[in-house]
Amino acid sequence: xxxxxxxxxxxxPDDNVLVALINLHKGAQIQLNGTTFELLTGVSAKxxxxxxxxxxxxxxxxxxxxxxxxxxxITQGSAITTQNMxxxxxxxxxxxxxxxxxxxxxxxxxxxxxxxxxxADGSVGTANYWVVIxxxxxxxxxxxxxxxxxxDKLGYKKPGYYEADVDLLVKLYQSGLSADDIxxxxxxxxxxxxxxxxxxxxxxxxxxxxxxxxxxxGTRLDSDALCGLLAGYITHPxxxxxxxxxxxxxxxxxSILKQEVLKRDPAFSKPxxxxxxQKEGTEQQLLQKAIVKTFAGLIxxxxxxxxxxxxxxxxxxxxxxxxxxxxxxxxxxxxxxxxDMLVALGGSVILAEFPELCGVEQELSxxxxxxxxxxxxxxxxxxxxxxxxxxxxxxxxxxxxxNIRDGLITDAMKSAGAAKKGGNSPVTDVLDYPxxxxxxxxxxxxxxGNDVESTTAEVAAGANIVxxxxxxxxxxxxxxxxxxxxxxxxxxxxxxxDIIDINCGTIVEGTETIEQNAERIMNEIIAVAGGLSKPxxxxxxxDDFIPWKRGVSL
Numbered sequence: 001x002x003x004x005x006x007x008x009x010x011x012x013p014d015d016n017v018l019v020a021l022i023n024l025h026k027g028a029q030i031q032l033n034g035t036t037f038e039l040l041t042g043v044s045a046k047x048x049x050x051x052x053x054x055x056x057x058x059x060x061x062x063x064x065x066x067x068x069x070x071x072x073x074i075t076q077g078s079a080i081t082t083q084n085m086x087x088x089x090x091x092x093x094x095x096x097x098x099x100x101x102x103x104x105x106x107x108x109x110x111x112x113x114x115x116x117x118x119x120a121d122g123s124v125g126t127a128n129y130w131v132v133i134x135x136x137x138x139x140x141x142x143x144x145x146x147x148x149x150x151x152d153k154l155g156y157k158k159p160g161y162y163e164a165d166v167d168l169l170v171k172l173y174q175s176g177l178s179a180d181d182i183x184x185x186x187x188x189x190x191x192x193x194x195x196x197x198x199x200x201x202x203x204x205x206x207x208x209x210x211x212x213x214x215x216x217x218g219t220r221l222d223s224d225a226l227c228g229l230l231a232g233y234i235t236h237p238x239x240x241x242x243x244x245x246x247x248x249x250x251x252x253x254x255s256i257l258k259q260e261v262l263k264r265d266p267a268f269s270k271p272x273x274x275x276x277x278q279k280e281g282t283e284q285q286l287l288q289k290a291i292v293k294t295f296a297g298l299i300x301x302x303x304x305x306x307x308x309x310x311x312x313x314x315x316x317x318x319x320x321x322x323x324x325x326x327x328x329x330x331x332x333x334x335x336x337x338x339x340d341m342l343v344a345l346g347g348s349v350i351l352a353e354f355p356e357l358c359g360v361e362q363e364l365s366x367x368x369x370x371x372x373x374x375x376x377x378x379x380x381x382x383x384x385x386x387x388x389x390x391x392x393x394x395x396x397x398x399x400x401x402x403n404i405r406d407g408l409i410t411d412a413m414k415s416a417g418a419a420k421k422g423g424n425s426p427v428t429d430v431l432d433y434p435x436x437x438x439x440x441x442x443x444x445x446x447x448x449g450n451d452v453e454s455t456t457a458e459v460a461a462g463a464n465i466v467x468x469x470x471x472x473x474x475x476x477x478x479x480x481x482x483x484x485x486x487x488x489x490x491x492x493x494x495x496x497x498d499i500i501d502i503n504c505g506t507i508v509e510g511t512e513t514i515e516q517n518a519e520r521i522m523n524e525i526i527a528v529a530g531g532l533s534k535p536x537x538x539x540x541x542x543d544d545f546i547p548w549k550r551g552v553s554l
Contacts, residue, residue, distance in 0.1 A: 006510055010051075011329060012064035017048040017080060019325060019407075021508055024049075030077060040077045046325025046407035046471075046489075049079050059088070063328065063416040065359055066090045068409065080409060087396040087410035089359035092378060098366040101424040104337065106344045109522065114529035115306035116237075116313065116464075121265050123237035124313035126464045126529040127205045129480045130298055132243045133230055135257060136215030136250035139277065143245060145287055147209045150294065155199035156206045158541040164188070201302040204240065207294075208479035210545045216250035222549050223251035228434040229547050231260035232460030234272065235436070237315075238480045240301030241271035243294045245286070248278035264436050271297035306531060312346030314529060315437055317463030317481070318421040319352070321451035324471025325407020326488040328417020330517075331469035331504035334486070336423035337518035338467065338525070339442065343425040348440050350458050351422040352447040354384055358395040359412035360419040364444065368427040377430045380446045398449055402472050421469070433548055437462040451476050452544040455483065465525060468537075475499045477535075477542025482528050484535045486521065499536050 008018045010032065018032070020043040028039045032051060043049045054060070054070040060080065061067065069088040074080065117125035134143050151157045165187045172182055210233065214226045234242045234257075246254050254274050261268050273293045280286040318335055320327060339349045351357075357364060361381055368374035388394045398411040408414040428441030434457060437443050445461050447454040451474060455466055459481040466481055468474070471488035473496040487493035490505030502521060506512035527533035 009329060011062060014064045015061050016051050017060060017062060018051060019329065020045050020047055037077050040075055041079045043079045047079055050074050050076055052076055060085060062413055065416050067359060067413040067416055082404060082409055085409055087412055089412040090362060092361040092365060094371065094374060095362060095366045099369060099426045101426060103344050104340050106341050109311060109341065109345060112526060113308040113310055114526050115531060116309040116529060117304050118307055119237050120269050124309040125237035126482060127238040127480065128203055128240050128304060129205050129238055130207045130241050130301060131233055131239055131480065132207060132209045134211060135244060135246040135252045135254065137213045138247045139245040140211040142287060143209050143211055146290060149291060150207055201298050203302045203305055204298060208543060210479055212547050214547055215252040218549060220251055224256060225434055225550060226252050226547050227256040228260045229460045231257060231264055232434055232436055233480060234261055235264040235268065236459065236480055237464050240304060241297045243273045243290055246274060246276045248276040271300055273297060314342060315348040315462045315464050316342055317350045317458030317466040319451065319455050319458065319466055320418055320421065320469040321474040321476055322470040322472030323403055323408060323414060324488055326508050327469055327471050328420050330507040331486045331488040332417055332420040333514050334504050334507065334517040334521060335421040335467050335469060337514055338521050339421065339423035340425050341522060343441050346440050348437050349442050350437060350445050350461055350463050351442060352445040352454050352458050353418065353449045354381055354446050355395045355398045355449040356415045356418040358415045360415055364427060368430065373427060373430045377444055380432060406471060431461060433457050434460050448548060452546040453548045456545050457548060465529060473499065475542055476544050477537030479543040479545055482535050483537040484524060484528060485537060501535050
């Protein structure tokens, strides 16, 4: 990556466009490789402009890969837009294994550890949760009843920051104020998001209630995948035990769930309570039994305490949401360096969001340690894109309006930047949803680009921490795995400090290198993994959970 000035950037020497790092005005002088040319249009920060004139059909390169084609003549020094460029990506095929990589120096981290919860299967949790799960949407209400009964009494209810606002508005209304008066009444700011805890079980971080809209009425493939996903949460290192409510007649049967649990952990020994309403009788009998058994399970789970664990026990999920034109040059490369460090330390990393790997298939497949894995990755990509096209929307339709507005014009452009989260290490395994990570190193996991669906799947695959980059601001979390948010630019970090933990905009500004930023991220990972620091997503209770229906979701 070579920077010509602090105003614009050529990411790769083969690129024929530059990235504006600040708003550039028409007429600005651009100097690159000993030549000077003038901007013929204004270019907003995060957007791109041409180094040379392009004709219709000419290829446009970023990150050294094809990201689109010109649809009309584009003069030198002009901004590229959705009007003069369209998505294009290179074809891919089986190539030679390219397994030599720049292994980072991790000597300063080799003897570091974190305080985690050790499980019987050898995994280590960064948290200790109990989960309550419905096997079918018919049980969502009963799960909500259990939440009302257990969460507050056991000390896990989040502070009601906005209840005081409602109290104030009620008083104003009762005092006779009009709607206009109330609209002009300023509300007090929330001073803190710190948790106030009176937990009965000090070693249990919380009880999480994972409702969903699946389990019956869809395809058997979806219900079987749901059982696999839920089994991933039940066997997850951050989960101490689980209560599962089943109606009894649905597609997602308890027997299938048990098979999926044993598939992931043949010697499974955590407390697991499965109750079927149609067998238990009345709702009261079901819920009272669930409360008693859950309380007894919590007593057992509370006996587990944090103990030192090596960093090789970390499994990190890599995610991006609300991406912008800086994602691929700041936060995502920083995560790529963190990924390489963790792989070098013997840990596991998950790169997902397959619609956002369009255009970099050749590089990633060549990095697979075995041809069988490379074939599986390419086949999963082809099948996924084919299904999307059959529904009238291929990978080319992935960028959201917000992505496009902030400089990500095509899916290939977005993907080339998103793939930077995976660093340079070899790909040790390729997984289909909802499979679980079994090998250290970089794992590719087939998920949608949808932030919550993908994060939900990464955690089911074993991620005990998720690193989530955002350029526009995304309030996503997970019920059982801490999600650390990283901004791609300083502006969004300053504007939304309540949801973002780490600023990577310093890389764009030149005040910090990718390696320095990655070291800050690594220190935060260790603090969060050991319970010494809580990300904003945890403090705010952002417990997003959406299973993927295997239809088209980009």
